[in-house]
Amino acid sequence: MAVIVGAKTRLLVQGITGYQGAFHTKLMLEAGTAVVAGVTPGKGGDRVHGVPVFDTVDEAVRQTAANACCIFVPARFAGEAALEAIASRLDPVVIITEGMPVHDAIEVLAYARQQGVRLLGPNGPGVTTPGQCRVGIMPTHLFTPGPVGLVSRSGTLTYEVVWGLTQAGLGQSTAVGLGGDPVVGTSFVEALELFNRDPDTRAIVLLGEIGGSAEEEAARYIASAVKKPVVAYIAGRTAPAGKRMGHAGAVISGTEGTADHKIHALEAAGAGVAELPSGVAALVKARLS
C-alpha cells in the first residue's frame, strides 16, 4: 500500500534535460520507478536515459498516460511548471526546486487545492516508497521496505534518520519530504492522516525543525486521532531568534516556532521525542515491541 506514490505511479519529470533532472531521472529509474515521460519546452523529441521528452505536459500525458510529476526546473520557472502539471491533473506534483518565490507557491497551492491535486514542496527531497517508487532525490540505498512511515521538513536529516532506521533493522513504508519553505503543499497533519490510514505503516517518525507552528498542529492531531506510535525529532534547539537558518521557513519569531515549544507539545501528545537524530531508531523499536 504505502502512501502518495507506489507501484502504480507513472512519473513525468519536468526539467528532465537539465543537470539535476537528467541525473535524478537515472537514479529514479534504477530505483524501479516507472519514469514514462519528460518535459522541457523546446526539447520535444529528445530522449533522456531512454525516456521520451515532450514540449508540453499535455502532450506527454496524452501519449504516455503519466499520472504523477516531479519538477526540477529553475526557481523562476518552477511555479509555471507546477501550474501546468496541475492543469493536467497529475497527482502528486512534487517540486524539488529550491528558491521559488513564496507568492508563486501561494498560487500553485491554491490551484492544487482547487483541482484536488496533492502538492509536495517546493524545496523538498520528494517522496520514496522503498522497493517500489522513488520520486525526487532521496538516496535509494539508504532505504529498505518495512513498517515505519516518515515525514520531514528537511532532506538530509531524513537521510540521516532513514539510515539509522535501516541499520537498526527497521524498514520504511514511505518517506515523505514536505519541503523547507514557508508555504508548502502538504502539512505534517495531512501526512499523519495518510500514515494513520495506511495498513502498511505501523509506526510514524516526524522530523521537524524550528519556525512556524506545523509541529504544534501535528501534536494536536496526534493527541486526537493517531492510534499508531509516533516518534519525533526537532532540529534547531540551539538556533538564535530572528535568523533564517538556511531554510526560508526556519526562523524563530518571538516565542513562536522554538524547538522547546514544539518538543513540549509533541511530548504532551504522547509522542516520543529523541534528543539526537541517532536516538530515533531506538525509540521506534521500543514503541513497536
Added chain:
Amino acid sequence: MKLHEYQAKAVFARYGLPIQNGVVTERPDEIAGLSLRYPVVVKAQVLVGGRGKAGGIKVAATPAEARERARAILGMDIKGERVTRVLVVEAVDIETEYYLAFVTDRRTGRVVAIASAEGGVEIETVAQTDPEKIARAEIEPFLGFRAFQARALGRRLGFAGALLDEFVKIATALYRLYWAEDADLAEINPLASVGGHLLCVDAKLVLDDNAAYRHADRPANEETTELEAAAKQHGLAYVELDGDIAVIGNGAGLVMSTLDLLAHFGGRAANFLDIGGGASAEAMQTALGIVQRKSGVRAIFINIFGGITRCDDVARGIVDSPPKVPASIRLTGTNEVEGQRILREAGIAAGLDPDEGARVAVELARAASEKRGGR
C-alpha cells in the same frame, strides 16, 4: 529581507499610501537647512524592534533641538545594532492608533489581512491579551483582497463615513503593494487618525529574498554581516553564531541538528553554514575559507550526508583547502568509499558517525582553548 522605516515609506509613497513629510539623514548639521514644519520627531533607523523604549525616538521643537536629538541618537547601540541614520518627520497630533498588516500565513498557505483598533503596541501582545480585538480576513489568491473585505475590516475597527472610505483605500493599496513587491509582511503600526484623516505613522516591510530577481530596484540588504553577505554571493547559507566551533554541513535540517549535536556534547557552534544540495569541491573550499575568517574559531566540524552532494567532491574540496584549525570530519552517503579514500591518502582522518564526530570536535576546541590559556 527587512527594510528600514524610511525605505519602507518610500515604497509606501509609490503606492499612494499617506505618510508624513520627512527626511532621512546621517548628518545632524543638515537638519536645520531642511524645510520641515516644527515640532518634528527624530527616529532612529534600525531593523530591530523596540527602538522607542530604547530611547531611539525623540520629539524636537526647534531645528537646534532636532540637531541635538539626532546627535544623541546617531551612534546609539540598540539591541546590538548601531544607528547610522535618523528619519526626521513632522510631528502630528494622533487621536487614535490602529493596526493594519498583510502577512503570509504558513498554516493556510495564504495571505491574511490583520487589523485592530488597538494600534501602537505589539500585535502579538494584543493577540495574547485581547484576541477578540483582532480582525482577520483570509485572501483567496485568485480573487485578491476585495473592497468588501476592506469595508468589513474597517467597520470592525469602528470606522464610518469618510474615514471608512480612507481605510478601504489604504488597505487595498497596501495589499497591492504586498503582492506586487513580493512581500512576506507589510505592516502599518500605528495607522493613526490625525485631524480627520488616516496616516501611516510607521511602516514595516519584509520582502521575499527568493523573489529578488524580479525587483531590480530593491535596496541592499542591511541585515546580514559581512561574512553572511560573502557566503550568499557564493550561494552558501551562512549565519554567524557566538561559539568557537565552525560548522559546515549539507542541508538546512542537518546543519541545524549539527548545532544541537555540538551543544549536546558541551560545545558551541561559531556559525551555521549549509553548502546546499549538489555542492562541488569549490563550494567546500569557499565554505572552509568563510568559516575560518571569523575570529575565535578553535575547531571545525564538517558533517556531510551525501545525497545529491557527493562525498568525493567534498573530500577533494577539503584536500585542496585543508583546515588551518583542528577539524573533525564526518563524511557518509553518496560515493562515501571514494571520499574517505581521498581524505585518507591526504592524511586527513574522517569518520562515519555524527555523534562521535561532534564529540571529537568539542574536545578539539576545548584542547585548543586550554593550550591558548596556558601561554
